[in-house]
Amino acid sequence: TVISNPGVLVGLNSLLDTCGAITLPTGERIERHPDTVVIVTTNVDYEGCRSLNQSILSRMDIIMDMEEPDVMTLVKRVSGITGCTDMDAIRRMADIMVSIQKKCRTEMIDDGCCGVRELISWVQSYMISGDMMESARYTILSSVSADAENRKAIQTTCLDPVLGF
Numbered sequence: 410t411v412i413s414n415p416g417v418l419v420g421l422n423s424l425l426d427t428c429g430a431i432t433l434p435t436g437e438r439i440e441r442h443p444d445t446v447v448i449v450t451t452n453v454d455y456e457g458c459r460s461l462n463q464s465i466l467s468r469m470d471i472i473m474d475m476e477e478p479d480v481m482t483l484v485k486r487v488s489g490i491t492g493c494t495d496m497d498a499i500r501r502m503a504d505i506m507v508s509i510q511k512k513c514r515t516e517m518i519d520d521g522c523c524g525v526r527e528l529i530s531w532v533q534s535y536m537i538s539g540d541m542m543e544s545a546r547y548t549i550l551s552s553v554s555a556d557a558e559n560r561k562a563i564q565t566t567c568l569d570p571v572l573g574f
Contacts, residue, residue: 425468480504483525491532498541502531502572505545508567509553514563521554541574 424431431443447468455514466472478486493499504512509523527549536542543567 422464422468463568480507483528487525487529487532490529491536493532493536498535499532502528502535502541502545502549505567505571506531506549508571509549509563512563512567512571513553516559518556518563519551519560520556520559523549523553527552542568545572 421431424439424441425447429443429445430438431440431441449465477483480500480503483503484496487499487503488494488496496524506523506528513519513521513523520562530548530552531544534548535541538544545564550568553563554560
């Protein structure tokens with residue numbers, strides 16, 4: 410959904426139809442392999458992503474909305490990705506990340522990111538520094554908003570009470 414020319418996705422419709430072929434601008438005809446599985450994903454709530462064209466949606470056999478994983482699943486995944494074995498620390502950071510996400514939704518702070526990638530960066534930084542707050546300043550806080558006042562409000566309400574500052 411971030412393809413700059415929306416006609417590109419619609420141009421793939423013939424591959425998704427029963428004919429299963431597409432003719433390229435060069436005149437070359439490409440046949441879809443009979444065992445082809447097409448998976449389309451999008452982050453509908455990300456900046457710059459548009460809704461999928463209805464002609465694409467109507468060709469999908471199954472459409473699933475995926476919810477974010479619960480905190481414990483997130484902790485296990487982040488541990489596996491980072492190699493961090495301090496599950497209690499990851500759990501604290503994941504809980505803080507969730508509270509930051511809620512704060513951002515409530516306060517309509519939408520000029521940054523606070524998700525799994527930022528959590529992974531935070532955990533990796535913590536593994537190096539050993540200081541959860543210092544690592545938060547350079548990872549999750551700096552990503553959550555470009556506005557210094559928003560970052561300060563998030564630190565005061567979401568980080569300081571949990572990390573004891």
